[in-house]
Every structure is written in C-alpha cells, then in structure tokens.
Amino acid sequence: MHKISIKDVAKKANVSITAVSQILNNKGDRFSAETIKKVLQARDELGYVPNSAARNLKVRHSRLIGIIVPSFRMPFFADIIQSMQDNAPEDVNLVFIGSTADNLQSSIYSLVERGVQALIFGRPIPNRDVVNAFLKKRHIPYLVLDQNADINAQDMVQTNEFTGGSLAASHLLSLGHRDIALILPNDLTDNMRQRRAGFLDTLSAANVTPISVISAALSKHGGLAVVHQLIQSQATAAFILNDEMAIGVLRGLTWQNVKVPEDISIVGYDDTDYAEFVVPSLTTIAQPVAEIGQSALNMILQRLAHPNLPYQTAFFDVKLVIRESTAQLSTDQ
Template structure:
C-alpha cells in the first residue's frame, strides 16, 4: 500500500496543500478553528505524519529504516547494528534508537515522525497489539527478532534458542557436572524462555533439575550481584542465559578468589565480543550475529519493495564455543 501524502490530507479536508502544510507546522493561526479541525481530523483518519526529515533533505531519495534496540551498551546489539550498517545499500539510511518498555511508544512515534519507511525491532514489544495497530495505520511494515513471539509482524528472524539451551546443558553434563545452577534475567524475553526450556528439558532427560535458579538484572552488575547466591548453592557449574551477566559473574567469583573452572564451570550465551578476551575466556553459545543483522535488513527491504509478499521468516542455528571457563567436575566436590 502506498504511503499517505499531504495531497491526500488536503483532498479529504477540502483545503489546499498549502493550508495543510501551515496547519500541521503550527503556522495556521489565520485559519478558522473549523478548518484546523477538518485538517487534523483528515490527518488522523488517513494516518498521515509529516516527514520532518524530508523537509530538510533535497536530492536523491534515500529509504530510511528505523531500528529499535533495548540498549546500546550490550555488545550483542552493537554487533547487530554494525552488521546492518556494513550491509546497507547506498540508497538506505539507518537510524537507531535505544528504548525502555516505558518509552517504546515515544521512540516509535519519533521514528515515524522522522519519516522511516519501515522498522526493525531488536527488543521485546510489551504491547504488541497496540504497536501493530499504530504502525498499520501509518502503513509502516516492521520486522521482529526472536525476542517476540509476535503473530502480527509480517516478518521475523528466529534463532534456534531451544537447541542452544540444550547444548549448554549437554556440555556441562558431558564434563560430569550434576549440581548445575541456572542464572537468568528477572524479565525473560521469548528467546530466553526458549533457552531456558532447552536447558531444563535436557537436564530432565538426565533426571536432574537445576541445583539453584537465580534471577537477576540483565547486566554485568546483575551477574555480579548473583555471585553470593551462586557460591552458597555449592553448584559445580552454572549456565547463564546471557554473556553480559556471565561476565559479571566471572568478575564476582574472582573477587571471592574462586577459580574458574577449577572450582566452578561457567557457560554463557551469545558469544559477544568480550567473551574471548575475559580471563578465563568464556565458554558460550554463539549466535551468527553478523548474519542476523544483515538478513533482517535484507528482509525488511524486500518487504518495502514487495508489500504483498507472504510472511517472511529466517531461521538460524547456534553453536557451542568451548573456551577456558568450563572443565571437568572435580572428584572432591560434593555431587550429591
């Protein structure tokens, strides 16, 4: 469907394009309240938002794609951004915004007002139905990564998260660990629910449950804060659902003079840039981050070029990257 233009608003309101432009740019003092109301009503009914960016641009048109992520501080999303920038065609501009749950709607509106033609969500959409209605009204297609089990999105990139959680469990079991802690964020996105499910399912096949389940915030500081509970659990290994938290845990264990992996094995998830530079280097489940970002951008551009395409989905596998932070369980440890 074509995007609504200022001409459409003028036609529906029965006024000139110049009148619409002045009213929507807050320069319509000379017009009657009835005329202003007609223009605003037509704008709302048609789903038209003035492109403030376009007013300042001249020359060859570039497609503007918005990307919303939870934080610029997380290396995983920084890598996604970099891969999208590296693969963007010359006629595409990308604009990135970090957003909390509380300001997500403001972030979306800001990007739409700036003239984005499509959106990529690299974060959870807590009110997906409202977002879908809003974006559909303004004819903005969007793609989601697998933080969302969103049936309204036209396109999705998915990762085999269940298998990733299973790989982590199998690795620790193969090393002889039976007292295994699970450390996870206190707000689980859909993809992390799948990681947890794969991990628990594999433990269950070995007639095991986690020695301790610890919830904390999704950050290095959250990992650091979980260390006391981890030590008290007497676990011989821990699976952490995110490398950010795993890095905090490694630091906290070092503060307590607990050796990894001699005293406890640690495995993370994502294989972010920091993982191979930690001491010890971090065993983790790797996602093909560069490919994820590149593919997401390619898919949303295909949607713009062919609006009536059927639902698009891409599915990527993960792999276990074994480094120094995991090792065999020690015989002297309590494995009851």
C-alpha cells in the first residue's frame, strides 16, 4: 500500500513541496488563505501524517531522553511520566520503557541504539557497575530516583522517605494504637528501606514493636493475599509501604467483614490518584510526584547542556494526608 507523502499533498493541492512543508509546520504566513486552505484540505483528504522521526532529524538541537520505570500500571510512575511529558520542551523527545530487573540491560541497549542522549532510571538498577561502565563509555549521562540511593550517579532526585515512615508511625501512635502491623514488599528498594527505618525508629522511641511484619508482592493482589495474616495478627492498625498493596488490603478486609477504620486502621504510602476515591478513602503519605518528575527532567537537561556540572540533587519533603481509613483506637479493642 502506497504511503501518502508530502509530495502527494503538494500534487493534490497544486502547490510546491516547500509550500506544503511550511504551511504544515505553521510557517505559512506568506501564503494566501486560499492556498493554506487547499493544503490543509489535501492533507485531510489524503490522510497524510508527517514523519516525526524524519522531522526530528532536521531539528538542530533535538534531544532524546529515555526513561525506564518498573511498570506503566503503577499510578506513582504514571504520574511521574505525565509530569515529564507536561514539562518537556518542544525540542525534547521522551521515550518511556517499562522494564523488569531481568530485562533492564536489554532495555538500556535498545534505548541507546535508538539514539538516546541521556537516561532517567525510575527503577532499581541491578549490575550497577556494568550499567555505569556501559553508559560512561558511550558518554550517556543518567539520573536516578531514590530507589538507587547508593549508586554512583551524577544526579539524583530524592524524597524524605525516613520522615514519611516516621509520620505514619506517629499518626497511628497518636490515635492510641500499639498493636501495629507492618506490611512491606518482598523486595525492598533503597527508598522503601528508609520508609521502614523511619517507621520502626518512631515506634521504638515509644517502646512499641510491630505485632507482625508481613511480606507480600508489590501489587493490589499482593496486599489482598496477606489479609488473613493481618487478621490473625490481631493488629488494630497497619502501615503498608505502598498504596497499591494498601488498596488490596482494604478490599480483602471488606470481603472478610472487617471494618476499616472501626476494627483496624490502615495507612498507605504515595497518595496515588485513587487513594481519595476508594471506600474508605485512604490515609497515606503523599509525595510531590509532579515536582519529582519535573525536577528529574530539568536536571538531566541541565546535565546535557553542561556536562561538567557538579553533582546535582533535589530533595523533596513528604506529608501525611489523613482520610477515612484511620481512627482513634476504640476502647472496646
């Protein structure tokens, strides 16, 4: 099947290729309204779609940035992606890839083959020395989010995860809870270890030890799967290190006729977009996701413009968002 080209549009409109190019790129001020109308009508009738890849080759200072995240299904990373898209300059093209630990290196190679000039990692990096050497040899700078706190990257965006865990513990303690469970992912990233540390340190300062520590898959189904363990622990409250898991726990508790927050209080983490819409709405620790995405993109563009900049870091605070899933401990419990 013949692919419609700019030549076809020019022929149908009976104008030059240059005229079509300028009009379709919003540079056709010198042409009459009638000529512009003919070109646009020809484009629409033929179904012509500009070749963005070819056009980008002609853009003198176009920059291609690759962003690797663990999953597009997780709202936290979806919000970061949206933030980057909203804040990307016109001459910057973003390529997003969802990658597991097993295929991370092949994802990196694929992006490098496509010509990316810099990378942003929104997921943990295994084989860090190998990845660092590969990118350094090819002069490709990269930035990491705080899932990689101990990697030797030039630039990093972090949030105050320790304080986030501490806020969760302080909130539950202030409501009178002492029999508190901790639910965490099977594989902890660096930032989640900080959440856990802040939570445990604050409990310890109040002479409280978690009544149960439960591991699960980092997903809604993972949270759902450990509800029986949570109920058996007889905890009156639980801190869950991720909203995805917390949503699964809320659903499982409902199926078991356990009332939240009357029977048990639940605190999540991330304040993803649906946390305020579930029933009951979820008390959680909010991260400034839009600012994180914008900052990461700005920093990597700064690195591209000025390769010899000193180490760049951005550090964001978190806050407790109190909703319906937590309440004062009942005297009957």
